[in-house]
Amino acid sequence: MKFNLLEGRHLKDIASIVGSDRISTGISNLELHSRDQSQHPPSLPEAVVWPVNRTEVSDILRYANRHLIPVTGWGSGTSLEGNPIPVFNGLVLDFSLMNKIIEIRESDFQADVEPGLAYQDLNEKLRHKGLFFPPDPGARATIGGMIANNASGIRTVRYGSTRANILRLTVVLADGEVLEMGCRASKTSSGYDLINSFIGSEGTLGIVVDATVRLRGWPEEFSTATVNFGDVETAGKAVFEIMRSGIEPASLELLAPECISVINREKKLGMEVSPTLFIEFHGASGKQLEYVMGIANEICEGLDCYDFRQGIERKEREELLNARYELAEMIRRSHPGCSHIVIDVAVPISAYPEIISMARSESRNAGIPGYTFGHAGDGNLHLVFMGKTGDEKEWDIIDMISKRIVETAISLGGTATGEHGVGIGKRGFMKAEHGRSLVWMKKIKDLYDPNGILNPGKIFP
Amino acid sequence: MKFNLLEGRHLKDIASIVGSDRISTGISNLELHSRDQSQHPPSLPEAVVWPVNRTEVSDILRYANRHLIPVTGWGSGTSLEGNPIPVFNGLVLDFSLMNKIIEIRESDFQADVEPGLAYQDLNEKLRHKGLFFPPDPGARATIGGMIANNASGIRTVRYGSTRANILRLTVVLADGEVLEMGCRASKTSSGYDLINSFIGSEGTLGIVVDATVRLRGWPEEFSTATVNFGDVETAGKAVFEIMRSGIEPASLELLAPECISVINREKKLGMEVSPTLFIEFHGASGKQLEYVMGIANEICEGLDCYDFRQGIERKEREELLNARYELAEMIRRSHPGCSHIVIDVAVPISAYPEIISMARSESRNAGIPGYTFGHAGDGNLHLVFMGKTGDEKEWDIIDMISKRIVETAISLGGTATGEHGVGIGKRGFMKAEHGRSLVWMKKIKDLYDPNGILNPGKIFP
Numbered sequence: 001m002k003f004n005l006l007e008g009r010h011l012k013d014i015a016s017i018v019g020s021d022r023i024s025t026g027i028s029n030l031e032l033h034s035r036d037q038s039q040h041p042p043s044l045p046e047a048v049v050w051p052v053n054r055t056e057v058s059d060i061l062r063y064a065n066r067h068l069i070p071v072t073g074w075g076s077g078t079s080l081e082g083n084p085i086p087v088f089n090g091l092v093l094d095f096s097l098m099n100k101i102i103e104i105r106e107s108d109f110q111a112d113v114e115p116g117l118a119y120q121d122l123n124e125k126l127r128h129k130g131l132f133f134p135p136d137p138g139a140r141a142t143i144g145g146m147i148a149n150n151a152s153g154i155r156t157v158r159y160g161s162t163r164a165n166i167l168r169l170t171v172v173l174a175d176g177e178v179l180e181m182g183c184r185a186s187k188t189s190s191g192y193d194l195i196n197s198f199i200g201s202e203g204t205l206g207i208v209v210d211a212t213v214r215l216r217g218w219p220e221e222f223s224t225a226t227v228n229f230g231d232v233e234t235a236g237k238a239v240f241e242i243m244r245s246g247i248e249p250a251s252l253e254l255l256a257p258e259c260i261s262v263i264n265r266e267k268k269l270g271m272e273v274s275p276t277l278f279i280e281f282h283g284a285s286g287k288q289l290e291y292v293m294g295i296a297n298e299i300c301e302g303l304d305c306y307d308f309r310q311g312i313e314r315k316e317r318e319e320l321l322n323a324r325y326e327l328a329e330m331i332r333r334s335h336p337g338c339s340h341i342v343i344d345v346a347v348p349i350s351a352y353p354e355i356i357s358m359a360r361s362e363s364r365n366a367g368i369p370g371y372t373f374g375h376a377g378d379g380n381l382h383l384v385f386m387g388k389t390g391d392e393k394e395w396d397i398i399d400m401i402s403k404r405i406v407e408t409a410i411s412l413g414g415t416a417t418g419e420h421g422v423g424i425g426k427r428g429f430m431k432a433e434h435g436r437s438l439v440w441m442k443k444i445k446d447l448y449d450p451n452g453i454l455n456p457g458k459i460f461p
Numbered sequence: 462m463k464f465n466l467l468e469g470r471h472l473k474d475i476a477s478i479v480g481s482d483r484i485s486t487g488i489s490n491l492e493l494h495s496r497d498q499s500q501h502p503p504s505l506p507e508a509v510v511w512p513v514n515r516t517e518v519s520d521i522l523r524y525a526n527r528h529l530i531p532v533t534g535w536g537s538g539t540s541l542e543g544n545p546i547p548v549f550n551g552l553v554l555d556f557s558l559m560n561k562i563i564e565i566r567e568s569d570f571q572a573d574v575e576p577g578l579a580y581q582d583l584n585e586k587l588r589h590k591g592l593f594f595p596p597d598p599g600a601r602a603t604i605g606g607m608i609a610n611n612a613s614g615i616r617t618v619r620y621g622s623t624r625a626n627i628l629r630l631t632v633v634l635a636d637g638e639v640l641e642m643g644c645r646a647s648k649t650s651s652g653y654d655l656i657n658s659f660i661g662s663e664g665t666l667g668i669v670v671d672a673t674v675r676l677r678g679w680p681e682e683f684s685t686a687t688v689n690f691g692d693v694e695t696a697g698k699a700v701f702e703i704m705r706s707g708i709e710p711a712s713l714e715l716l717a718p719e720c721i722s723v724i725n726r727e728k729k730l731g732m733e734v735s736p737t738l739f740i741e742f743h744g745a746s747g748k749q750l751e752y753v754m755g756i757a758n759e760i761c762e763g764l765d766c767y768d769f770r771q772g773i774e775r776k777e778r779e780e781l782l783n784a785r786y787e788l789a790e791m792i793r794r795s796h797p798g799c800s801h802i803v804i805d806v807a808v809p810i811s812a813y814p815e816i817i818s819m820a821r822s823e824s825r826n827a828g829i830p831g832y833t834f835g836h837a838g839d840g841n842l843h844l845v846f847m848g849k850t851g852d853e854k855e856w857d858i859i860d861m862i863s864k865r866i867v868e869t870a871i872s873l874g875g876t877a878t879g880e881h882g883v884g885i886g887k888r889g890f891m892k893a894e895h896g897r898s899l900v901w902m903k904k905i906k907d908l909y910d911p912n913g914i915l916n917p918g919k920i921f922p
Contacts, residue, residue: 156648191661192920193657288745288748348569348571414645419650430651436641437655441653
C-alpha cells in the first residue's frame with residue numbers, strides 16, 4: 001500500500017480540526033493504542049485523536065483520505081483478533097469522548113447511542129427501566145466496537161448477535177461523507193439493506209458515529225443450572241440435544257475441566273472439576289421455567305450426567321457469569337511467559353460434538369494443552385492454546401493444529417470466526433471459507449474506501 | 462435504458478440452453494407473467510423461461526447480459542407493489558420447476574430449498590417434524606419471492622421477517638456468475654455480510670437459486686384472544702401498551718370494523734363489528750400463556766375494551782387466520798369496477814396510535830373509505846383504498862392522501878414499506894426515506910448489475 005507518513009504539517013492540520021488538546025503523539029498514548037487483547041504484535045499509530053462529534057470525524061477522514069493516511073477506529077481495545085491494531089500506523093480515532101446515550105426511547109425499546117459508549121454502561125442506565133441491550137461480549141466493549149465486530153456473547157443463543165440488535169446507523173465514509181441508514185420501525189422492506197454491510201466490517205468500510213440499538217425487556221424470571229458430565233464430548237452431545245429440543249435457553253455454555261480448575265483457583269468457587277454445562281432460561285413465569293428446565297434435566301440424565309444442579313440463586317449465577325466472562329483472561333494469567341491463541345470456530349449445532357472431539361484429540365495428540373469452552377448453544381467453540389513465547393517449534397505445532405481445527409469447522413459448514421472477527425488472525429482462512437464471495441467483499445471495500453485508508457491490513461488475506 | 466428487443470435468434474439461442482419445451486412466447490403465458498396482485502398496469506414479457514437448475518440460470522443471465530435483455534425473476538406473482546412486473550419486457554424466469562426441498566436438516570433447524578418452493582409446501586412437509594419456517598406473507602408466496610421482498614407476516618412480530626431467517630444464499634449475478642454466500646453456523650463474524658444486500662433487493666441485484674433457511678420449533682401451546690374496542694385509535698393504543706409490556710405476542714393484528722364486516726360477509730364468522738385485536742401467544746406451557754394473556758387482558762381492560770374473548774380453539778383460530786390472510790383479496794372482491802391501492806407503512810410502535818389516527822382522519826376528510834388493518838405489533842399499518850377504475854378525480858385524491866400518509870410515517874421515523882417492498886409503487890418515496898443512502902443503493906446496483914438488466918424499473922425513482 002501507498003500510504004503517507006504523518007508529517008508535522010498533517011498534525012497541525014488535524015489539530016486545527018479537533019483542537020490541539022485532542023490529538024497526541026505521546027508515546028504512552030501511542031502504546032495504549034497499539035495492541036488489543038490478542039497475541040498479535042503491537043504496532044504504534046503515529047497519532048491518536050479523540051473526536052467529539054460526527055463533523056470532526058468527517059473532517060478528519062476527508063483530510064486523511066486526501067493525504068492517504070490510514071485511519072483506524074478505537075473503542076476500548078478489548079477485541080481478540082488484532083482487529084484495531086494499526087498495522088499501517090497512521091491515525092487512531094479513539095471514541096472515548098463520544099460515549100453518550102443520546103436518547104432512550106423506552107416505549108419503542110430503542111436507544112440512540114454514540115459509538116464510544118460501553119454496553120455495560122448502557123445496561124446500567126437501563127436496569128431500573130427493566131430493559132437491556134442483549135449482546136454481551138464481556139470486557140468493557142464499546143457499542144462501536146461491537147458493531148464493527150458483530151460481537152456476541154453468552155446470551156446470543158437467545159437474543160442474537162449485535163447484527164440482530166441494530167436498527168439505524170450513521171457512519172462516516174472514507175472520504176468524509178456522512179451516511180445515515182435504516183429507520184426506527186421494527187421492520188422494513190424499503191430498498192437495499194446497507195446497514196448490514198457495515199456491521200462486522202471491522203471499521204474497514206466506514207466509521208460508526210451513532211447507532212439506534214434495539215432493547216429487550218429484562219426477564220421477569222431466571223432459572224439457572226450447572227450440569228456435570230463424564231467427558232467433554234458427551235457434554236457436547238447434551239448441547240446438541242438441548243438445542244434440538246427447541247426449549248430455547250438464554251445461555252448454554254460449555255466449560256471443560258481445565259477451565260473449571262482455573263476458575264476455582266482464581267475465584268474460589270469450589271466447583272466440581274469436570275466437563276460442565278451452564279444453562280440459563282429466561283421467562284415470564286416460574287412454571288414455564290420449571291417446565292423447560294425439566295426437559296433439559298431429562299436430556300442430561302439420559303446422557304448420564306452425574307450432577308444436575310438447579311435453582312442456582314442470583315448471587316451465585318452472577319459469580320458464575322463473571323467467571324465465564326473473565327475466563328480467557330484468567331487462563332492467560334495462569335501461564336506467565338506464554339503467548340496464547342484463541343480458536344473461535346462456529347459450526348451447525350449437529351456438528352458440535354464432532355468439532356469438540358476433533359479439536360481435543362488434535363490437541364492431545366500434539367501434546368499441546370488446550371482450554372476448551374464456548375457459547376455452546378450457538379455451536380461456537382473456543383479453544384485457548386498457550387505456548388511458550390518465542391518457542392518456535394511449539395508455535396509451529398500450535399499453528400498447525402489451529403489451522404486444522406478451523407479448516408475442519410469450515411468443512412462442516414461452519415465459520416472461521418463465530419464472534420471475534422477476522423482481524424489479523426483469521427485472514428488466512430477467508431479464501432477457504434468464502435471462495436468467490438471474498439472477491440465481492442473486496443469490490444465492496446473498493447466501492448466504499450477506494451484508497452484503502454480505513455483500518456488497512458485487516459479481513460483480506 | 463438501452464435494452465434490446467428479443468429477436469428470433471435470441472429465442473433460438475435461449476431455447477438451446479433450456480430446451481424448446483421450457484421457453485414460451487405464447488400470449489397466455491406472457492399474460493400470466495404480466496401482473497402481480499397489485500393495481501399496477503400489466504406489462505408483457507417477450508418470453509417466459511422455466512429453468513431447472515443454477516447452470517441454466519447462469520447461462521441465460523450471461524447471454525441476456527451480453528445482449529442487453531432485461532431479466533425478471535418470477536415466483537408466484539403474489540406480490541403487492543408490482544415487484545415482478547416486467548416493465549421493460551424482456552425475459553421472465555419462472556421458478557416453478559425449481560421448487561424442491563433439497564434437504565431438511567432437522568437437527569440443525571435448517572432446510573436447503575429451491576426458490577420456487579411455496580413456503581406453505583415447506584411448512585406442510587415440516588409439520589410432522591414439529592418444525593416450521595416462520596415468515597408467513599400469506600398467499601402462495603415462494604421462498605425466492607419472499608427473499609426478494611424480505612417478506613413478513615402475521616408472526617413476524619415474534620419470529621422476524623424473512624431476513625432474520627436466512628443463513629445461506631446462492632445467487633446468480635447479472636453476468637452469470639454463481640455466488641454462494643453465508644454459512645450454516647447460527648452465527649458468524651467472518652468478513653462482510655453480502656447476503657443481506659440480496660434479501661429485499663427485489664431481484665435487481667441477483668437471482669436466488671438456492672437458500673438455507675432457519676426453522677423454528679412448532680410451539681407446544683397456543684393461546685389466542687380477540688378483543689373489541691370502541692374505536693380504532695384506542696385499539697392502536699392497546700397495541701402499543703402490549704408491546705411495551707414486553708410479553709412478546711406471536712401475533713398482534715388490528716382489524717378495523719369495515720374489515721370485520723367484509724370477513725363476516727364472506728366467511729360467515731359472525732364476529733362483532735368493531736375495532737378488533739387478534740392476539741396470539743406461543744409457548745412451552747399453558748401456565749406461561751395464562752400469565753401473559755392475563756397481562757394483555759389487564760392492559761385492554763384498562764383501555765375500556767368491551768370484550769376480551771380468550772380460549773379460542775384451534776379450528777376458530779385457523780378460520781380467523783385464514784380470514785386475515787385473505788382479507789385484502791376479499792376487500793377487492795367486494796368492490797367490483799374499482800381499483801385499489803394498499804398503504805404498507807411501518808412506524809416505531811409508540812407512533813402507531815398517531816399514524817392510525819392521522820391516516821383515518823385523512824381518509825374521512827377526503828370522503829374516501831379506507832380499510833384499516835395491519836401487523837400491529839410490528840407497527841405495520843395497512844390501509845386499502847378502493848377507487849372507481851378510471852375516475853381520475855377520485856384517484857387524484859387517493860394518491861394525495863396516500864402520499865401524505867407515507868410521508869407522515871417517514872417523518873415519524875418509519876418506512877414507506879414494511880413488507881411489500883418498493884416495486885413500482887413506492888419508488889417515489891425512496892428519496893424522502895433514504896436521502897443519501899439512495900445514492901449508495903444505486904452504487905451497489907451498478908456494482909452487481911452494471912448493465913441494469915435485472916428487473917429494471919424497480920426500487921429507484
